[in-house]
Amino acid sequence: MAELNRYDNRLGIMGWLFKGRWGLERYLYILHRVTGLSILFYFLMHIVVTSLRAFDIYLWVEDGFFHQPIFRVGEYLVFLAFAFHAFNGLRLVFVELGFAVGKPIEPVYPYKTSLKTQRPLFILMMIFAFFLFAMGTYEFIVSIGKMISGG
Amino acid sequence: MSNEKIIKFHIRRYDPLKDEKPYYRTYDVPVKKGMVVLDALHYIRENLDPSLAWRYSCRMGVCGSCGMLINGSPTLACNTQIFDVSETEITIGPLPNFKIIKDLVPELSSMFEKHTKIMPFIVRDEKELDDPEGEFYLSSEQLEEFLQFTYCIKCGCCMAACPTLATDQNYIGPQPLAQAHRYNKDMRDGGRKNRNEITGSKDGAFKCHYAGECSRVCPKGVDPAKAIQIMKRQLVFDFLKIAKKQKPCEKLMGPGKGEKKNIPPAPPYTVQG
Numbered sequence: 001m002a003e004l005n006r007y008d009n010r011l012g013i014m015g016w017l018f019k020g021r022w023g024l025e026r027y028l029y030i031l032h033r034v035t036g037l038s039i040l041f042y043f044l045m046h047i048v049v050t051s052l053r054a055f056d057i058y059l060w061v062e063d064g065f066f067h068q069p070i071f072r073v074g075e076y077l078v079f080l081a082f083a084f085h086a087f088n089g090l091r092l093v094f095v096e097l098g099f100a101v102g103k104p105i106e107p108v109y110p111y112k113t114s115l116k117t118q119r120p121l122f123i124l125m126m127i128f129a130f131f132l133f134a135m136g137t138y139e140f141i142v143s144i145g146k147m148i149s150g151g
Numbered sequence: 152m153s154n155e156k157i158i159k160f161h162i163r164r165y166d167p168l169k170d171e172k173p174y175y176r177t178y179d180v181p182v183k184k185g186m187v188v189l190d191a192l193h194y195i196r197e198n199l200d201p202s203l204a205w206r207y208s209c210r211m212g213v214c215g216s217c218g219m220l221i222n223g224s225p226t227l228a229c230n231t232q233i234f235d236v237s238e239t240e241i242t243i244g245p246l247p248n249f250k251i252i253k254d255l256v257p258e259l260s261s262m263f264e265k266h267t268k269i270m271p272f273i274v275r276d277e278k279e280l281d282d283p284e285g286e287f288y289l290s291s292e293q294l295e296e297f298l299q300f301t302y303c304i305k306c307g308c309c310m311a312a313c314p315t316l317a318t319d320q321n322y323i324g325p326q327p328l329a330q331a332h333r334y335n336k337d338m339r340d341g342g343r344k345n346r347n348e349i350t351g352s353k354d355g356a357f358k359c360h361y362a363g364e365c366s367r368v369c370p371k372g373v374d375p376a377k378a379i380q381i382m383k384r385q386l387v388f389d390f391l392k393i394a395k396k397q398k399p400c401e402k403l404m405g406p407g408k409g410e411k412k413n414i415p416p417a418p419p420y421t422v423q424g
Contacts, residue, residue, distance in 0.1 A: 004167040004168070004252070005167040006167070006250035006251065006252060006258055007165050007167070007172060007173060007250060007251040008250055009173075009245060009246075009247050009248065009249055009250060009251050009257070010247065010248050010317060010320060011247045011248060011314075011317035011318075012317060012318060013317075013318060014317075015247065015248075015314050015317025015318065016314050016317065016318070020220075020223040020224060020312070021222065021223040021224050022312075022362075022364055022367075023363060023364060023367045025361060025362055025363035025364070025367075026314060026362040026363065026364045028362075029314060029360055029361065029362035029363075030314070032360070092360065092361060095361050095380055096359075096360070096361060096380055096383055097380070097383060097384045097387065098380045098381040098382075098383060098384035098385075099384075101376070101377045101380045101381065102377065103295075104295060104296060104297065104298065104299040104300065104374075104377065104378075104381075105295075105299055106295070106298060106299065107299055107302055107371060107372030107373065107374070108372075109372065111369070111371075111372030111374075112372075113363070113366040113367060113369075113372070113374050113376070113377070114363070114366060114374055114376055114377035114380070115363045115366055115367060115376070
């Protein structure tokens with residue numbers, strides 16, 4: 001008998017983004033990856049841009065290419081990504097070493113999972129991240145104000 | 152007054168003999184309160200389309216055969232009340248991250264192969280099998296260390312929900328890893344060192360980054376994500392050689408070797424026969 005086709009139903013990258021009704025931690029997982037990749041991209045670009053100094057090109061100075069509000073917004077977004085990634089990363093370090101997930105329990109319906117056990121840690125870390133967000137936002141508003149007013 | 156409601160079921164169909172790729176077909180099903188998704192599938196096959204294929208067996212959330220993607224969430228069809236999901240439309244597909252055999256039937260062998268790899272049994276000295284010295288004694292505290300993870304019915308819902316497995320098919324996945332932890336934590340077992348080579352490998356537990364979806368969708372409350380995180384700590388401690396030495400399981404006396412207690416004789420029969 002001929003071998004029947006098997007349709008490969010793997011979600012691929014779509015599994016991170018669009019398919020399904022997922023819980024909070026899965027969205028955090030996606031956001032952690034996206035922010036991580038964007039910080040990495042920023043870091044690589046930063047290396048490239050600062051190495052242009054070797055060719056006497058200074059793009060970040062007062063009248064340089066990067067001295068525009070759009071890049072200040074980009075920098076602000078990188079800062080937000082960093083603040084989230086740092087504190088969510090700390091949560092992941094604790095959780096992935098088996099802390100804050102609780103001990104094994106007898107599963108009795110309605111089931112309580114480790115997701116609920118570690119949720120307070122997530123809230124605590126996001127409060128810390130929020131303080132950084134607030135400081136960064138203040139700095140961003142002041143600097144963009146100066147840039148627009150030409151100060 | 153009839154309490155029936157017509158609900159649209161969008162079902163993902165795929166026939167390996169005819170179709171290049173899956174497509175959706177819609178069926179109108181009269182639904183009453185108390186009906187589960189499995190009942191609706193039976194209604195469709197008996198009244199609307201006899202060619203619809205899916206897998207089921209026990210109808211009561213024990214066998215783990217009827218795992219499917221119901222409105223975007225992997226779960227058991229026999230455990231899911233239709234009105235709890237939606238009162239208008241329901242979309243059903245086969246479990247993602249597995250190949251499709253036909254319609255809603257996934258090919259689960261990839262999960263079972265990984266499950267076999269992690270040695271899902273109690274590993275003991277072979278000599279003991281030929282010459283048993285006695286029964287193993289397990290206290291209730293020792294049992295609690297892994298009891299939660301023994302309830303796995305291998306339905307594959309956790310594997311379907313895992314975003315890491317969605318992009319990396321070499322990753323062992325939540326079901327086999329949780330089962331590896333279940334046997335590692337068993338005091339009677341001596342296979343942790345061998346299992347660590349698989350669970351601590353590049354495709355093992357450290358690929359899990361706690362999306363937690365496996366625990367959220369598990370129909371039996373097994374919480375694979377918890378098992379994997381605790382296992383990671385154990386792996387780190389084992390690597391650093393700072394893990395607490397697991398006390399060997401106490402043995403009760405073997406057959407014929409126990410002390411004879413002064414057991415009082417049984418009372419006489421109440422019915423003479």
